[in-house]
Each structure stands twice: as C-alpha cells, then as structure tokens.
Amino acid sequence: MSLIVDLFSIVAIGAGVFFFLAGTVGLLRFPDALSRLHALTKADNLGLGLVVLGLLPRSESLLAALKLVAIWALVQLAGATAAQLVGRAVRRKGTAA
Amino acid sequence: MSVLQALDICLALLVFAVAAWTIFAPGAFAATVGYVVYGLLLSLVWIRLFAVDVALTEAAIGSGVTGVLLIGAAARLRATESAGHEKSLSGLSRLLVAVLCVLVALSLAGVVLLLPDQGPSLAPQSMQHLAETGLGNPVTAVLIAYRAFDTMLEKVVLVLAVVGVWSLAADRYWGGAPGEARAERPEPTLAFLAQILAPLGVLVGIHVFWVGADAPGGAFQGGAILAAMWIIVTMARLTEAPQTNAVWLRLAIVAGPLVFLAAGVAGAIIAGGFFAYPPGFAKPAILFIEAFMVLSIAVALPMLVAGPPRREPRQ
Numbered sequence: 086m087s088l089i090v091d092l093f094s095i096v097a098i099g100a101g102v103f104f105f106l107a108g109t110v111g112l113l114r115f116p117d118a119l120s121r122l123h124a125l126t127k128a129d130n131l132g133l134g135l136v137v138l139g140l141l142p143r144s145e146s147l148l149a150a151l152k153l154v155a156i157w158a159l160v161q162l163a164g165a166t167a168a169q170l171v172g173r174a175v176r177r178k179g180t181a182a
Numbered sequence: 183m184s185v186l187q188a189l190d191i192c193l194a195l196l197v198f199a200v201a202a203w204t205i206f207a208p209g210a211f212a213a214t215v216g217y218v219v220y221g222l223l224l225s226l227v228w229i230r231l232f233a234v235d236v237a238l239t240e241a242a243i244g245s246g247v248t249g250v251l252l253i254g255a256a257a258r259l260r261a262t263e264s265a266g267h268e269k270s271l272s273g274l275s276r277l278l279v280a281v282l283c284v285l286v287a288l289s290l291a292g293v294v295l296l297l298p299d300q301g302p303s304l305a306p307q308s309m310q311h312l313a314e315t316g317l318g319n320p321v322t323a324v325l326i327a328y329r330a331f332d333t334m335l336e337k338v339v340l341v342l343a344v345v346g347v348w349s350l351a352a353d354r355y356w357g358g359a360p361g362e363a364r365a366e367r368p369e370p371t372l373a374f375l376a377q378i379l380a381p382l383g384v385l386v387g388i389h390v391f392w393v394g395a396d397a398p399g400g401a402f403q404g405g406a407i408l409a410a411m412w413i414i415v416t417m418a419r420l421t422e423a424p425q426t427n428a429v430w431l432r433l434a435i436v437a438g439p440l441v442f443l444a445a446g447v448a449g450a451i452i453a454g455g456f457f458a459y460p461p462g463f464a465k466p467a468i469l470f471i472e473a474f475m476v477l478s479i480a481v482a483l484p485m486l487v488a489g490p491p492r493r494e495p496r497q
Contacts, residue, residue: 159382166375173371 090142097139104132118175122168129164133157190230197223210256210263217252221245234398235321238390242406247483250413254487316465318396325400326468330446330457337439337475340482344435348426350490357427357495360488365419376418383411391476395465401472405479412484423488425495431481438478442471 104127111124137157144150200223204216221244228237308320308328315323325333351358391404415421424431445467449458459467 159379162375162378166371169371 094139094143097135099139101132101135101137101139104128104135108132119172122171122175126164126168130161133160193223193226193230197227210259211253214249214252214256218245218249221249235319235400235403238398238403239406242403242410246410247406247413247487250487254489314461314464315459315468316462317468319394319398319400321398322394322400322468322472326471327459327464330442334439334442334446334457337442337478340479341436341439344482344485347486347490351426351492354494355491357425358491358493359423359425359495360485360491360493361416361423362419363493364422368419372414372418373420376415376420380411380415383407383414387411387476387480391472394472395469401475402479405476406483408476408480409483412480413487416484416488423484426485426491427495431485434477434481435485436478438475441474445471 108124108126108128111127112121115121115124134157137153140153141150144153197220200216200220204213204220207213207216221240225237225241225245228234228240305320308324311328312318312320312323315327317323317327348356348360351360387404387407389404390399390407391401392399394400394404416423426432445459446457449460450456453460
C-alpha cells in the first residue's frame with residue numbers, strides 16, 4: 086500500500102515539476118508578453134496543482150491536507166488575477182512585445 | 183553530499199544571483215521586482231534554517247509590504263528616470279561605494295564563518311523560563327517578554343515613520359486623505375480579487391497572530407497580513423484611505439506602543455520591574471498587548487503605502 090502511495094506521489098510531483106520546467110522554458114523562450122503569460126499560468130495552475138496532489142496522501146492530518154488545497158486555490162486566484170492585469174496592461178500599451 | 187545539501191547550495195547560489203541581478207537591473211522597477219524575489223528566496227533560506235518566524239516576517243514585511251512601498255516609489259520616480267534627470271555617480275565614487283559594500287559583506291561573512299562551532303547562545307535560558315510566560319513559542323517570549331522594551335521601541339519607529347510620511351504633505355493637504363479616491367467603477371479584476379481575498383486574509387491574519395503564542399506566527403506577521411488586505415482593497419479602489427486627521431486613525435496607530443508602554447509602567451508598579459509581568463498573568467497580558475500591536479501594525483503599514491495626504495481635508 087505504501088509503495089502505491091509513494092509511486093503516486095512521485096508521479097504526481099514529477100509531473101508537477103515538469104509543468105514548472107515547461108512554464109519556465111516558455112517564459113524564457115516565447116516571443117511576446119501574452120504567450121509568456123500563457124506559459125506561466127500553466128506552471129501556476131497545473132504544476133502547483135500536481136505537486137499538491139502528490140503531497141496530499143503524505144499530509145499528517147485532514148486539516149493539513151485542506152491547508153495544502155487552500156494554498157493551491159489561493160495561488161490560482163492570485164495567478165489568474167495577475168495574469169489578467171498584466172494582459173490588460175499589455176493591451177493598453179498597444180504593443181505585445 | 184546529500185540531496186538536501188545540494189538543494190541548499192543551489193538556493194544560496196540563487197540568492198546571490200538574484201542579489202547581483204537586483205544591483206545591475208536596468209531601472210528602478212526591475213530592481214524592485216528583483217528585490218521582492220530576493221526576499222522570497224531569503225524566506226526559503228530562513229525555513230531551511232528552521233527559523234519559521236523569521237521566514238514569515240521576511241515574506242510579509244521584507245518582501246511583501248516593502249516591495250509594495252518600493253514599487254510605489256519606483257512608479258513615482260518613473261518620470262524623472264525616463265527623462266534622464268537623475269544624476270548618476272561618477273566612476274570613482276561608484277568604485278568607492280562598491281569597495282565599501284564588499285568590505286562590509288566580507289567582514290560580516292568573516293564574523294559568521296569564524297564563529298566557534300558552539301556559538302554563544304541564550305537559547306537554553308530562554309527555553310528554561312518559557313513556562314513562566316505561559317507561552318509555547320520562545321520567539322514570542324523573546325519579543326514580548328525578555329526584550330519587551332526593544333519591541334515597544336520598534337512600534338514607536340513605525341509611528342514615527344507614518345508621521346514622517348504625512349509630513350511630506352503640502353500645507354493645504356495637511357489632515358486630508360492620502361492615495362486615490364474610491365472609484366465609482368473599480369477595475370473589475372482587482373476588485374474581484376480584493377473581494378474574495380480580503381475576508382480570507384483577515385481570517386488568516388488573525389489566525390497567525392493567535393497561534394503566535396504557541397507556534398510560529400505573532401503580532402507582526404499577523405498585522406502585516408491584515409495590512410496587506412487593507413492595501414489590496416484600497417488598491418482596487420473599493421474603498422479609499424481615511425482622512426489623516428481622523429481621531430480613530432491616529433488612535434489606532436499609537437494604540438500599540440501606548441498600551442505596551444502602559445503595561446510596562448504597570449509592571450513597574452504591580453510586578454516590581456519595568457516591563458515585568460505578574461506571575462501567572464503573563465500570557466493574558468502578552469496577548470492583550472499583542473492585540474493592540476496587531477491593530478497598530480495593520481493600520482500603520484497601509485498608511486505608509488498610501489503615502490502623504492493628497493487631497494484637501496473635508497470639514
């Protein structure tokens with residue numbers, strides 16, 4: 086049983102790290118601000134979500150697990166808002182560079 | 183070398199790299215962003231050193247509130263910066279500044295590296311008397327009991343900072359409200375964030391203050407989170423900063439140090455020592471003082487961010 090849980094954690098956290106890596110590469114390599122923003126949101130949402138998912142079975146208590154999920158939800162909220170604001174600022178400037 | 187050690191070394195190198203980037207960044211805004219990242223990385227370092235209280239403070243104050251303050255300053259300086267009005271130092275004085283900074287950094291590093299393996303520590307004494315304070319978190323005991331006078335003076339510094347910022351107001355604005363007025367139609371995205379985040383943040387702020395007695399947290403961190411919530415609601419222009427001549431505002435800002443000082447004097451009369459707490463009554467007294475400190479911090483920090491009054495006071 087613990088082997089299955091360990092495997093689940095490794096796979097989920099590994100996938101999360103992959104999305105963070107992909108998001109970072111996108112942030113560095115994509116040509117304009119809006120696509121870079123697009124890459125970044127993947128790291129925030131999916132990357133952190135998968136890391137949290139992998140950590141869930143390892144949390145000490147139900148409360149700790151809920152706190153992890155709450156952290157993910159708050160980062161989602163902050164990330165989505167920041168992306169909207171940056172996107173709007175880019176559009177207002179009229180350049181996508 | 184274990185994996186954790188390797189990660190620690192990577193973290194330290196990253197801190198150095200971001201610090202260097204902050205120094206060489208083009209323009210004030212980029213440097214501020216670098217500084218905020220630097221603060222967040224530093225709080226990770228504090229967590230690796232098992233100093234969670236310090237990590238919380240670094241993230242909330244060092245990176246968060248200071249970051250907002252610096253971004254505000256950078257935005258105000260943008261016009262002068264782009265016009266090229268700023269005077270840059272000559273090559274020689276730049277070199278002198280760099281040499282001095284390197285010297286300070288090297289001597290600090292030297293002092294830390296030359297410490298004996300068993301560095302001087304007051305940790306055993308602070309743990310020994312922890313039970314007398316009724317607290318479970320030695321950091322809170324140090325802040326509010328062992329060196330209460332220092333902490334009280336820190337709060338006085340905060341009051342002086344607010345007075346300093348307000349003093350920058352033009353004469354006709356004295357007593358008026360700082361920052362931008364409440365908007366009829368606030369920016370929807372930011373307003374959405376503020377409306378969802380603020381109730382949660384207030385809960386988290388009070389929680390962090392309350393658990394500070396027994397776990398990492400405390401008045402400063404909790405107060406900073408509450409302050410951040412007020413800042414974000416004002417930033418979304420759902421509300422506007424109060425007039426700086428409002429009596430409740432001024433009372434709230436001085437309440438922390440005032441109650442703290444009063445408790446110190448009361449200690450001199452009741453418990454036989456300036457800032458001494460009567461035995462068995464220490465924890466309620468500490469929480470009482472801390473509650474007012476939270477209030478003062480939560481009000482003073484947004485006032486620092488809001489800046490000097492910019493509108494004429496309404497009568």
